[in-house]
Amino acid sequence: GAGVSQSPSNKVTEKGKDVELRCDPISGHTALYWYRQSLGQGLEFLIYFQGNSAPDKSGLPSDRFSAERTGGSVSTLTIQRTQQEDSAVYLCASSLAPNDNYGYTFGSGTRLTVV
Protein backbone atom coordinates (compact mmCIF):
# COMPACT_ATOMS: atom_id res chain seq x y z
CA GLY A 1 0.00 0.00 0.00
CA ALA A 2 0.91 3.64 -0.16
CA GLY A 3 1.47 4.04 3.54
CA VAL A 4 1.83 2.17 6.81
CA SER A 5 -1.48 0.66 7.77
CA GLN A 6 -2.44 -0.18 11.34
CA SER A 7 -5.48 -2.00 12.63
CA PRO A 8 -7.65 -1.64 14.50
CA SER A 9 -7.63 2.14 14.74
CA ASN A 10 -9.30 1.95 18.12
CA LYS A 11 -9.51 -0.88 20.63
CA VAL A 12 -11.26 -0.97 23.97
CA THR A 13 -10.54 -3.98 26.11
CA GLU A 14 -11.16 -5.14 29.62
CA LYS A 15 -8.33 -5.34 32.09
CA GLY A 16 -6.75 -8.78 32.01
CA LYS A 17 -7.62 -9.55 28.39
CA ASP A 18 -5.07 -10.10 25.64
CA VAL A 19 -4.95 -7.83 22.60
CA GLU A 20 -3.26 -8.01 19.20
CA LEU A 21 -2.35 -4.95 17.19
CA ARG A 22 -1.45 -5.24 13.53
CA CYS A 23 0.92 -3.27 11.33
CA ASP A 24 1.28 -3.48 7.55
CA PRO A 25 4.48 -1.66 6.56
CA ILE A 26 5.16 -0.06 3.21
CA SER A 27 5.98 -2.70 0.62
CA GLY A 28 9.72 -3.14 0.32
CA HIS A 29 10.53 -1.56 3.67
CA THR A 30 12.76 -3.96 5.54
CA ALA A 31 12.83 -2.14 8.88
CA LEU A 32 9.79 -1.98 11.15
CA TYR A 33 9.41 -0.24 14.50
CA TRP A 34 6.81 -0.12 17.25
CA TYR A 35 6.42 2.87 19.55
CA ARG A 36 3.78 3.83 22.06
CA GLN A 37 2.59 7.22 23.15
CA SER A 38 0.66 7.75 26.35
CA LEU A 39 -1.67 10.72 26.60
CA GLY A 40 0.31 13.95 26.48
CA GLN A 41 3.64 12.13 26.46
CA GLY A 42 6.41 11.60 23.96
CA LEU A 43 7.09 8.51 21.91
CA GLU A 44 8.46 5.47 23.72
CA PHE A 45 10.44 2.98 21.64
CA LEU A 46 9.24 -0.61 22.04
CA ILE A 47 10.78 -2.94 19.46
CA TYR A 48 12.56 -2.95 16.12
CA PHE A 49 12.72 -5.52 13.32
CA GLN A 50 15.20 -5.62 10.47
CA GLY A 51 14.89 -8.36 7.86
CA ASN A 52 15.57 -11.77 9.31
CA SER A 53 17.75 -10.50 12.12
CA ALA A 54 16.79 -10.98 15.74
CA PRO A 55 14.60 -8.06 16.81
CA ASP A 56 15.77 -5.37 19.20
CA LYS A 57 13.35 -5.82 22.10
CA SER A 58 15.10 -3.45 24.44
CA GLY A 59 12.12 -1.13 24.77
CA LEU A 60 9.44 -3.64 25.70
CA PRO A 61 8.21 -2.61 29.16
CA SER A 62 7.43 -6.09 30.47
CA ASP A 63 7.18 -9.73 29.45
CA ARG A 64 3.47 -9.20 28.81
CA PHE A 65 4.51 -7.49 25.59
CA SER A 66 5.70 -9.41 22.55
CA ALA A 67 5.85 -8.86 18.82
CA GLU A 68 6.29 -10.90 15.70
CA ARG A 69 7.01 -10.08 12.13
CA THR A 70 6.04 -12.80 9.69
CA GLY A 71 7.69 -13.11 6.31
CA GLY A 72 9.50 -9.86 6.80
CA SER A 73 6.31 -7.91 6.27
CA VAL A 74 3.27 -7.75 8.56
CA SER A 75 3.91 -7.35 12.27
CA THR A 76 1.71 -8.10 15.26
CA LEU A 77 2.20 -6.58 18.70
CA THR A 78 0.59 -8.65 21.44
CA ILE A 79 -0.14 -7.46 24.95
CA GLN A 80 -1.15 -10.17 27.40
CA ARG A 81 -3.18 -9.59 30.55
CA THR A 82 -3.67 -5.93 29.75
CA GLN A 83 -3.43 -3.34 32.51
CA GLN A 84 -4.85 0.16 32.63
CA GLU A 85 -1.37 1.63 32.29
CA ASP A 86 -1.14 -0.03 28.87
CA SER A 87 -3.67 2.48 27.58
CA ALA A 88 -1.90 4.49 24.89
CA VAL A 89 -1.61 5.02 21.16
CA TYR A 90 0.57 2.31 19.65
CA LEU A 91 2.41 3.55 16.56
CA CYS A 92 4.14 1.49 13.92
CA ALA A 93 6.71 2.85 11.49
CA SER A 94 8.74 1.42 8.64
CA SER A 95 11.77 2.47 6.65
CA LEU A 96 13.69 1.18 3.67
CA ALA A 97 16.51 -0.03 5.86
CA PRO A 98 17.95 0.98 9.21
CA ASN A 99 21.06 2.52 7.81
CA ASP A 100 19.67 4.19 4.75
CA ASN A 101 19.48 7.54 6.48
CA TYR A 102 15.92 8.08 5.32
CA GLY A 103 13.16 8.99 7.66
CA TYR A 104 10.55 6.67 9.03
CA THR A 105 6.99 6.55 7.75
CA PHE A 106 4.52 6.19 10.58
CA GLY A 107 1.04 4.75 10.57
CA SER A 108 -1.89 6.51 12.21
CA GLY A 109 -1.68 4.29 15.25
CA THR A 110 -3.99 2.12 17.31
CA ARG A 111 -5.59 3.80 20.29
CA LEU A 112 -5.81 1.20 23.03
CA THR A 113 -8.04 1.80 26.03
CA VAL A 114 -8.00 -0.68 28.89
CA VAL A 115 -11.05 -0.38 31.14
Place this chain on the structure above:
Amino acid sequence: DAKTTQPPSMDCAEGRAANLPCNHSTISGNEYVYWYRQIHSQGPQYIIHGLKNNETNEMASLIITEDRKSSTLILPHATLRDTAVYYCIVRKTGGFKTIFGAGTRLFVKA
Protein backbone atom coordinates in the same frame (compact mmCIF):
# COMPACT_ATOMS: atom_id res chain seq x y z
CA ASP B 1 22.65 8.09 20.44
CA ALA B 2 23.31 11.68 21.47
CA LYS B 3 20.63 13.57 23.35
CA THR B 4 18.99 16.76 22.18
CA THR B 5 17.58 19.78 23.98
CA GLN B 6 14.64 21.74 22.65
CA PRO B 7 12.45 24.47 24.13
CA PRO B 8 9.16 22.98 25.30
CA SER B 9 7.00 25.45 23.35
CA MET B 10 7.13 28.34 20.90
CA ASP B 11 4.68 30.70 19.25
CA CYS B 12 4.79 31.99 15.70
CA ALA B 13 2.55 34.35 13.75
CA GLU B 14 0.92 32.95 10.66
CA GLY B 15 2.87 33.84 7.53
CA ARG B 16 6.09 34.47 9.43
CA ALA B 17 9.10 32.19 9.55
CA ALA B 18 9.19 29.71 12.41
CA ASN B 19 12.71 29.02 13.66
CA LEU B 20 12.93 26.00 15.94
CA PRO B 21 16.26 25.53 17.74
CA CYS B 22 17.87 22.31 18.88
CA ASN B 23 21.02 21.72 20.89
CA HIS B 24 22.97 18.51 20.41
CA SER B 25 26.30 19.36 21.97
CA THR B 26 27.45 15.75 22.32
CA ILE B 27 26.80 14.82 18.71
CA SER B 28 29.49 12.64 17.16
CA GLY B 29 30.87 12.71 13.65
CA ASN B 30 28.70 9.92 12.27
CA GLU B 31 25.41 11.16 13.66
CA TYR B 32 22.78 12.81 11.52
CA VAL B 33 20.27 15.40 12.68
CA TYR B 34 16.65 14.52 11.91
CA TRP B 35 13.47 16.49 12.35
CA TYR B 36 9.96 15.07 12.61
CA ARG B 37 6.68 16.66 13.52
CA GLN B 38 3.50 15.29 15.02
CA ILE B 39 0.21 16.97 14.36
CA HIS B 40 -2.47 16.25 16.94
CA SER B 41 -3.87 12.72 16.75
CA GLN B 42 -1.57 11.69 13.91
CA GLY B 43 1.63 9.68 13.70
CA PRO B 44 4.92 11.59 13.42
CA GLN B 45 5.92 12.83 9.98
CA TYR B 46 9.47 12.98 8.71
CA ILE B 47 10.51 16.52 7.71
CA ILE B 48 14.20 16.69 6.89
CA HIS B 49 17.64 15.48 7.94
CA GLY B 50 21.26 16.49 7.49
CA LEU B 51 24.82 15.71 8.49
CA LYS B 52 26.76 18.96 8.33
CA ASN B 53 25.58 20.89 5.31
CA ASN B 54 22.43 22.97 5.33
CA GLU B 55 19.50 21.22 3.72
CA THR B 56 16.27 22.43 2.13
CA ASN B 57 13.23 20.62 0.85
CA GLU B 58 9.65 21.50 0.07
CA MET B 59 8.71 21.50 3.73
CA ALA B 60 11.55 23.22 5.52
CA SER B 61 15.20 24.22 5.76
CA LEU B 62 17.72 22.80 8.20
CA ILE B 63 20.62 24.95 9.32
CA ILE B 64 23.42 23.12 11.16
CA THR B 65 26.16 25.12 12.87
CA GLU B 66 29.73 24.57 11.77
CA ASP B 67 30.61 22.75 15.00
CA ARG B 68 27.40 20.70 14.62
CA LYS B 69 26.45 21.28 18.23
CA SER B 70 23.16 22.91 17.35
CA SER B 71 20.71 23.24 14.51
CA THR B 72 17.64 25.20 13.51
CA LEU B 73 14.61 24.02 11.61
CA ILE B 74 13.06 26.81 9.58
CA LEU B 75 9.49 26.81 8.31
CA PRO B 76 9.67 29.80 5.96
CA HIS B 77 6.00 30.79 5.97
CA ALA B 78 4.21 29.15 8.85
CA THR B 79 0.53 28.33 8.49
CA LEU B 80 -2.04 27.27 11.07
CA ARG B 81 -1.61 23.69 9.84
CA ASP B 82 2.01 23.78 10.99
CA THR B 83 0.87 23.77 14.62
CA ALA B 84 2.41 20.56 15.93
CA VAL B 85 5.08 19.05 18.16
CA TYR B 86 8.47 19.17 16.45
CA TYR B 87 11.08 16.57 17.38
CA CYS B 88 14.81 17.02 16.84
CA ILE B 89 16.72 13.74 16.91
CA VAL B 90 20.30 12.67 16.32
CA ARG B 91 20.90 9.23 14.99
CA LYS B 92 24.02 7.34 14.02
CA THR B 93 24.67 6.31 10.46
CA GLY B 94 23.52 2.74 10.51
CA GLY B 95 21.74 3.35 13.79
CA PHE B 96 18.89 1.00 14.33
CA LYS B 97 16.37 2.92 16.30
CA THR B 98 15.29 6.49 16.79
CA ILE B 99 14.73 7.79 20.29
CA PHE B 100 12.28 10.69 20.45
CA GLY B 101 12.53 13.35 23.14
CA ALA B 102 9.79 15.68 24.32
CA GLY B 103 10.03 18.01 21.32
CA THR B 104 8.89 21.61 20.89
CA ARG B 105 5.20 22.39 20.74
CA LEU B 106 4.82 25.06 18.05
CA PHE B 107 1.67 27.18 18.10
CA VAL B 108 1.03 29.11 14.90
CA LYS B 109 -1.39 31.94 15.59
CA ALA B 110 -3.53 33.90 13.16
